[in-house]
Amino acid sequence: MTRLIGILVGLFFTAAVLWAFVSGAATVISEGELKPATAEHHFHKLPHEPSGGFSFNGAFGKYDKQQLQRGFQVYKEVCSACHSLRHVAFRDLEQLGYNEAEVKAIAAGFQVPGVDPNTGEATTRAGMPTDYFPKPYPNDIAARAANNNAIPPDLSLMTKARHEGSAYVYSLLTGYQDAPAELVKEFPGSAPGPGLHYNPYFANLNLAMAPPLTATDQVSYGDGTKATVDQMAQDVAAFLTWTAEPTLDKRKQTGWPVLGFLLFATVLAYLAKQQVWADKKGKKG
Amino acid sequence: MSFPWANQYEPQNPLMKWVDDRLPLPRFVYNAIGAGYPVPRNLNYFWNFGVLAGFCLVLQIVTGVVLAMHYAPNALVAFDSTEHIMRDVNWGWMLRYAHANGASAFFVVVYLHIFRGFFYGSYKAPREMVWLMGVVIFLLMMATAFMGYVLPWGQMSFWGAKVITGLFGAIPLVGEPLQIWLLGGFAPDNAALNRFFSLHFLLPFVIAGVVILHIWALHIPGSSNPTGVEVKGESDTIPFHPYYTAKDGFGLGVFLFLYCAMLFFLPNALGHPDNYIPANPMSTPAHIVPEWYFWPFYAILRAFTADFFFIPAKLMGVIAMFGSILVWFFLPWLDTSPVRSGHYRPLFRKFFWFGLIPAMAVLFYCGGAPAEEPFVMMSQLATAYYFLHFLVILPIVASVERPEPLPYSITEAVLGSDDNAELKAAS
Numbered sequence A: 001m002t003r004l005i006g007i008l009v010g011l012f013f014t015a016a017v018l019w020a021f022v023s024g025a026a027t028v029i030s031e032g033e034l035k036p037a038t039a040e041h042h043f044h045k046l047p048h049e050p051s052g053g054f055s056f057n058g059a060f061g062k063y064d065k066q067q068l069q070r071g072f073q074v075y076k077e078v079c080s081a082c083h084s085l086r087h088v089a090f091r092d093l094e095q096l097g098y099n100e101a102e103v104k105a106i107a108a109g110f111q112v113p114g115v116d117p118n119t120g121e122a123t124t125r126a127g128m129p130t131d132y133f134p135k136p137y138p139n140d141i142a143a144r145a146a147n148n149n150a151i152p153p154d155l156s157l158m159t160k161a162r163h164e165g166s167a168y169v170y171s172l173l174t175g176y177q178d179a180p181a182e183l184v185k186e187f188p189g190s191a192p193g194p195g196l197h198y199n200p201y202f203a204n205l206n207l208a209m210a211p212p213l214t215a216t217d218q219v220s221y222g223d224g225t226k227a228t229v230d231q232m233a234q235d236v237a238a239f240l241t242w243t244a245e246p247t248l249d250k251r252k253q254t255g256w257p258v259l260g261f262l263l264f265a266t267v268l269a270y271l272a273k274q275q276v277w278a279d280k281k282g283k284k285g
Numbered sequence B: 001m002s003f004p005w006a007n008q009y010e011p012q013n014p015l016m017k018w019v020d021d022r023l024p025l026p027r028f029v030y031n032a033i034g035a036g037y038p039v040p041r042n043l044n045y046f047w048n049f050g051v052l053a054g055f056c057l058v059l060q061i062v063t064g065v066v067l068a069m070h071y072a073p074n075a076l077v078a079f080d081s082t083e084h085i086m087r088d089v090n091w092g093w094m095l096r097y098a099h100a101n102g103a104s105a106f107f108v109v110v111y112l113h114i115f116r117g118f119f120y121g122s123y124k125a126p127r128e129m130v131w132l133m134g135v136v137i138f139l140l141m142m143a144t145a146f147m148g149y150v151l152p153w154g155q156m157s158f159w160g161a162k163v164i165t166g167l168f169g170a171i172p173l174v175g176e177p178l179q180i181w182l183l184g185g186f187a188p189d190n191a192a193l194n195r196f197f198s199l200h201f202l203l204p205f206v207i208a209g210v211v212i213l214h215i216w217a218l219h220i221p222g223s224s225n226p227t228g229v230e231v232k233g234e235s236d237t238i239p240f241h242p243y244y245t246a247k248d249g250f251g252l253g254v255f256l257f258l259y260c261a262m263l264f265f266l267p268n269a270l271g272h273p274d275n276y277i278p279a280n281p282m283s284t285p286a287h288i289v290p291e292w293y294f295w296p297f298y299a300i301l302r303a304f305t306a307d308f309f310f311i312p313a314k315l316m317g318v319i320a321m322f323g324s325i326l327v328w329f330f331l332p333w334l335d336t337s338p339v340r341s342g343h344y345r346p347l348f349r350k351f352f353w354f355g356l357i358p359a360m361a362v363l364f365y366c367g368g369a370p371a372e373e374p375f376v377m378m379s380q381l382a383t384a385y386y387f388l389h390f391l392v393i394l395p396i397v398a399s400v401e402r403p404e405p406l407p408y409s410i411t412e413a414v415l416g417s418d419d420n421a422e423l424k425a426a427s
């Protein structure tokens, strides 16, 4: 009885899903293609890493503090005009190798929201190490108004919020180009509208951020590194990887001894198991 | 209950004797996972996953309880409180990665545990209750993991909650009010987040309770084994301790090694990047996908793209998705072959390896892929096979198949001969 009901129920589900299959197949045949062609399918590019990769790649990779400091400088001098970094406090910068006095000076260079101690009115004051990076716009409406109706997203977690995020930020910053002629011809709707910029790494190909890094020596690095656009893009991508995952170095440093110990313990456990089972082995060994 | 030749508990030290006389907990443990539990001597490594699943449950409870000390279940601050755990709490990043990857590890282990049951026919009499409790545990785990994923309140948290609770909206008549009642609003918000947190905290302990029933039920007939032949005599079994404690210890080592490799070197590989974007009801992600362990069922849900007579496509998908797990409850009565193990069932084995496993692989792949062709058509064919396999093929195979000869006993399977078998043959 159970089996009879089971077979009927099984045939019911099968019929329903095959019916959906047939209707789907009919649509595909009548339209003559599996899925409609879109500009994104044809022109979107997957992110790639800078030549030589990032210092923090792989199981042994770690941050290059010199590079993180350069990346921070790019963020401070270029990106911070539009993008916040709300999960990062100035005190965190000590992890990049700045000493306490330097962190104090960096913090003091930013104006953060404050309260006038006499009148209680909202004002701004110089930042302190315990403050977080301030938002460049008072609210979303102001951010939109200044940026062609797009909100510049917070960058703290950007490299974890996109597939292959570090490579993505690098590719995006170095990937601006003119919209290809075929795109304009085949998908006029996807050609960049007013105030939008073509970038094949961006999900829908056109974004409201004008190329932020445009000229060599846009920032002047203190450590003598030549500030090409490619270099600045790598550095800021590395810095944003740190803002998203400040514990990367510690995580890998912890991981190796843990794995080493587990390997040792597992080998011991294996030997113990062999020992215990020595008298129970069958013909198959 | 146990076999008559099981070792009896004899307290070695006076304290244990004192306790055992008043509260026989030491005896209970001894009979459950100690030398007092006789187990078939021929279990292979697939029998390690039950103990590993128990370990995962404990791991999730321990890491979860500590996370809950720092997490704030309020829509305004939930996302930031998770980042606070990652950045400011001592070893918080490790806790959170341990818990998130622990959920994945739990599902890997449980899927292998279920797979073992499918192949070796562990669900058959007299172990139906063990199997039924297992399916209940699996359903509870799915609910727990779904609600846990909502807690960090990222984009996938929010939109996942919206899509899944939206499924209830497909139920005729009561669907919409039910959905609003479940969420405490028209869309996931603070009310939903709070109740999800409360239930996410509660359910693992409910799971722990059902796990006890699962093991209790198992200890009535004792474990099955790869031959599927029941224990016939003392030479077929060995005490759980030290033999299987040693083997499980080794298995645990391998498991922990792989798990820690993920945790420390690829902690976000199984997660979705969108969940690092704070929940935003105004912006729908390009592709809403659940966590990997739900992909096969998500593929079944989305395979029903056309109305079937008077049943709307969406409702059909919801029924099929839940149905795809509910059929497991009926498995002991659908597969009526008296032979348990797939080793001795030639026809069953063919459908298992060349039907069910490929269909599951396709469903898994398509569930993670965007809802476009050719993935939808692929999941439709795989879904059709899935239901055919459990509901039509298994009952028919069970009645037409001619199983291969079974060994007389476990001992014979292991050693090539069994004194009892020879005695029997001589008589």
Ligand code: HEM
Residues within 6 Å of the ligand: B057, B060, B061, B062, B063, B064, B065, B066, B067, B068, B071, B082, B096, B099, B100, B103, B106, B141, B144, B145, B146, B148, B149, B150, B151, B152, B200, B201, B203, B204, B205, B207
């Ligand atoms: C059956 C066992 C469990 C499973 C499968 C499970 C699964 C999950 C999953 C998938 C997440 C989302 C992870 C993330 O994205 O970070 C999560 C988060 C969380 N879980 Fe669990 N969990 C379990 C047990 C528990 C227990 C027992 C507690 C507490 C008593 C707990 C507390 C939490 C908390 C506070 C979070 C949010 C913090 C965070 O997102 O990192 N969990 N859980």
